Amino acid sequence: MCGIVAYMGEKQAYPILINGLRRLEYRGYDSAGVALLREGDLNVYKCQGKVSDLEAHTMGKELGGTVGIGHTRWATHGPPNDVNAHPHQSTSGDLALIHNGIIENYAAIKEELLHRGHSFQSDTDTEVLVHLIDDIQRSEGVDLAEAVRLALNSVVGAYAIVVLDRKDPDVMVAARKSSPLVIGIGDGEHFLASDATPIVEHTKNVVYLEDGEIAVIDRRKGLKIRNIKNQVKTPFIQELEMHLETLEKGGYDHFMLKEIHEQPRSIRDSMRGRLNLAKGEVVLGGITDYEQKFVQAKRILIVGCGTSWHAGLVGEYLFEELARIPVEVEYASEFRYRNPVINEDDIVIAISQSGETADTLAAIELAKGKGATIIGICNVVGSSIARVTHAGSYTHAGPEIGVASTKAFTAQVTVLTLMALMIGQRKGTIAGSRFHRLLNELDAIPAKVEKVLQGEAQIKYIADIYKEASNALYLGRGYSFPVALEGALKLKEISYIHAEGYPAAEMKHGPIALIDEEMPVFVIATKGASYEKVVSNIQEVKARKGKIIAIVTEGDTVVDGLADHVIGIPDTADPLVPLLSVIPLQLISYHIAVMRGCNVDQPRNLAKSVTVE
Ligand code: F6R
Numbered sequence: 276m277c278g279i280v281a282y283m284g285e286k287q288a289y290p291i292l293i294n295g296l297r298r299l300e301y302r303g304y305d306s307a308g309v310a311l312l313r314e315g316d317l318n319v320y321k322c323q324g325k326v327s328d329l330e331a332h333t334m335g336k337e338l339g340g341t342v343g344i345g346h347t348r349w350a351t352h353g354p355p356n357d358v359n360a361h362p363h364q365s366t367s368g369d370l371a372l373i374h375n376g377i378i379e380n381y382a383a384i385k386e387e388l389l390h391r392g393h394s395f396q397s398d399t400d401t402e403v404l405v406h407l408i409d410d411i412q413r414s415e416g417v418d419l420a421e422a423v424r425l426a427l428n429s430v431v432g433a434y435a436i437v438v439l440d441r442k443d444p445d446v447m448v449a450a451r452k453s454s455p456l457v458i459g460i461g462d463g464e465h466f467l468a469s470d471a472t473p474i475v476e477h478t479k480n481v482v483y484l485e486d487g488e489i490a491v492i493d494r495r496k497g498l499k500i501r502n503i504k505n506q507v508k509t510p511f512i513q514e515l516e517m518h519l520e521t522l523e524k525g526g527y528d529h530f531m532l533k534e535i536h537e538q539p540r541s542i543r544d545s546m547r548g549r550l551n552l553a554k555g556e557v558v559l560g561g562i563t564d565y566e567q568k569f570v571q572a573k574r575i576l577i578v579g580c581g582t583s584w585h586a587g588l589v590g591e592y593l594f595e596e597l598a599r600i601p602v603e604v605e606y607a608s609e610f611r612y613r614n615p616v617i618n619e620d621d622i623v624i625a626i627s628q629s630g631e632t633a634d635t636l637a638a639i640e641l642a643k644g645k646g647a648t649i650i651g652i653c654n655v656v657g658s659s660i661a662r663v664t665h666a667g668s669y670t671h672a673g674p675e676i677g678v679a680s681t682k683a684f685t686a687q688v689t690v691l692t693l694m695a696l697m698i699g700q701r702k703g704t705i706a707g708s709r710f711h712r713l714l715n716e717l718d719a720i721p722a723k724v725e726k727v728l729q730g731e732a733q734i735k736y737i738a739d740i741y742k743e744a745s746n747a748l749y750l751g752r753g754y755s756f757p758v759a760l761e762g763a764l765k766l767k768e769i770s771y772i773h774a775e776g777y778p779a780a781e782m783k784h785g786p787i788a789l790i791d792e793e794m795p796v797f798v799i800a801t802k803g804a805s806y807e808k809v810v811s812n813i814q815e816v817k818a819r820k821g822k823i824i825a826i827v828t829e830g831d832t833v834v835d836g837l838a839d840h841v842i843g844i845p846d847t848a849d850p851l852v853p854l855l856s857v858i859p860l861q862l863i864s865y866h867i868a869v870m871r872g873c874n875v876d877q878p879r880n881l882a883k884s885v886t887v888e
Contacts (some may be wrong), residue, residue: 276349276882277375278302279456280473281437283447283492284464289333291466295473296326296345300529300687301676301876301883302469306360309333310371310439313340317441317581318815319371321346321360325877342444342494344437345792346373349882353398362439363402365409366393369441370419372405376433376454377887383428392772402478404430405828406488408438420491423448427489427503433886434631435484437467445494450503451484454886455659456632458482458498460512465492469884470655472674476516482510483657494685512888516656521673529875531677531769535861536728542680542854544671545689552718555711557697560692561668568648569698572622575600576620576647576720578607579626580678580885582764582787586652586687587626588757589853592888593691595701596850597713603604605675607638608888624691624888625667626652628675628683629884630658637888638668652690654683668694677876678883681771685724685854692717694849716848720855720880723845727858730842734859737824737840738866741795744772748786748796749860750779752809755799758853762860769878772816779805779812790821795865798838799856802828813837824863826856 278299282288292309308321318340322332326347346361352361362371378384381400383843384407389395393406394651404426407677412422419440427434433453440446449456449467459466459481466474467490471760482502484490489617491499500508507813527533534541549559562569575594577587584606591602605615607625611634617623623642627635630653639649639660651667653660654675661667670686696713698704707714741747747766751759767774777786788798796816798807810833813823817837827834829843844855869877 276303276351276884276886277346277371277643278469279435279437279467280469281344281373281374281447281467282464283342283494284461285341288340289338291477292343292345293326293330295468296329296347298472299469300347301529301678302327303347303882304877305350305355306348306357306363308360309343309345309347310362311338311340311343312441312444313337315441315444317368317371317439319362319364321357321362323356323360325615330674342439342447344371344439350526351377352400353888359397359399361401363397363399363405365405367409370405370409370438372401372408372436372438374401374404375435375886378404378430378434379432380430389463399853404436405438419443419446420448424489424503424505427452435469444563448489449484450489451490452486453633453636453659455483457612457663458484460498471515471517472522475515475522476519479515480512481515482512489681496652504592513657517674529677529865531679531681531865531875532674534677535858535865536683537673538579538682538685539725539728541672541686543687543721544673545686546693546717547671549712550718552714557693557700557714559668559693559697560711562650562666562694564700565648565650565666566698569622570702572620573618573701574621575602575701576617576621576623576642577602577604578610578623579634580607580632580634582761583626583628583635583687584692585757585761585764587624587682588760589688589754590624590691590695592754593695593850594698597695597705598702599704600698604774605638605844607632607634611637611641617642617645617647618868621651623645623647624650624652625660625664626687627660628654628680630655630660631884631886632660633886633888635853636660636663654686656789659767678878678881679765679864679875684857688853706707713848713850717853720847720851723847723855724858727855730859731862734842734862736867737842738863738870741824742867742870744793744795746789746794747772747774748782748789748794749774749776750782750796750812751776751799752779752805753803754849754852755801758799758857759797761857762864765861766867768881769864769875770871770873770877779809782812783815786817787819790816790819792820792822795822795824796821797824797826797860799826800834800843801852801856802846803852804832810834810837823827826859
């Protein structure tokens, strides 16, 4: 939530900041701002709206300067407006600060500062921090870096910050705790950003700042890092593996559509080097040291939020069926606050696309503290969750920019499938012939996804029929139940149509009352274990005049005779159906949202990376 970017070097900062903010806009887009240092002036421009509104706002203004900071906001404290937008300044106007996170004890600090004569313009927690730094700088007579360090020692909460001081224009100070911050090291220039996307086109050399670290970037002395206890740290420079073209729309109208279409590749990349058909084995290098733990595990807990939680539910079915390990899937936000029973022989799998979700991070810390083994499934390399887990396997989906998660879901399910297969084989809970059949089926999935994507024209046609719906139901059983939840989430978050996912048989325990001729009901009715039962559920909906859009196995004639529309997907093994059946549901949501004129990549009130609880 909130994106921050900063630059110090020889080039003009403004274009670099604006470009960086555009890349970070997925993290928040209700207001934006920049501060630029130029010849003793600190020019701050900010306004409500998107980065494009900021650009319009700065038109014709003084935008020079080779040092600057920028921010795109997702409001937590105070509504989105010009005043609450970042950067925030000290009363003197000497300091400017951008912040991603929440200062939890801001009210107490504010009260203290009010007593000391400070006055505040905004409703934000961030403004309190810049006043505190300013206060310490003056009262203690220390430089900016030391004032930041002392201030952060009295702060409770999460932050990634960058501060500029008009009096010391060759220094930029940054710090992080529980919110991400990456430093790019170029030739005579430094970049700072919430993730590497604004940096990759300038340099591939990056340092991921650790929790509790403060970075001082000095035009003359370069980068120095210490922690808030004042211990010097050696920067660990890594090379980015990100490619610029993965951050562009590549000819698609929206990132979401591009990412839906990338799934044959992203699923393949998530299997690459892990699934070996010739040898008939699955090897997930990141967790081989923990294989024995898995084999002996009495229980697996899966934690995540939103779409990642849905992937976790598919994981539950996979691990229970293939590896015969009991699984509980938990919303990270609930798990962290209910004193859960966790044992040392539990394995906790934390799933997160961004690797920064605050609730998932907190759930990990809790389980880690109780001695469980934590395995991460993350997409963003070097992210906080990837770093705090004991081990893990990255999904190789590539950057996901559209706020609605698509390719991350299928990559997560792919990795969970590989994990369950690997552990099932080691435990001997899958018959050899089934194991080999599943490996072959999994290997064939990318080509089958490609085939589903070729049916987009029909899906668009169906989207056009139901685009004005006010409600929708999604039904599925077994492996398709989590897909029903995911389909409903996709529709509501980008098209603002109320949608619910249900296990198909649960429908008659309540939701059936909602069904009338206005209600589209999306049913996943592929051939497999629960096929006949789902067909009966379809009959029940039909009897109440609901409109049925069924996802079926290609060639199905039974459902074809019952449903209003059928979307065929290639046949595959039951555990792999989610990787195919979710694709038409993603496309339906996308096209309905576009037809309704919604901002698909940046739906209202949402942000991609939820770094606040
Ligand atoms: C939905 C969506 C969210 C995320 C959730 C978790 O399309 O994107 O529900 O899945 O916020 O985010 P990560 O996976 O980054 O932890």
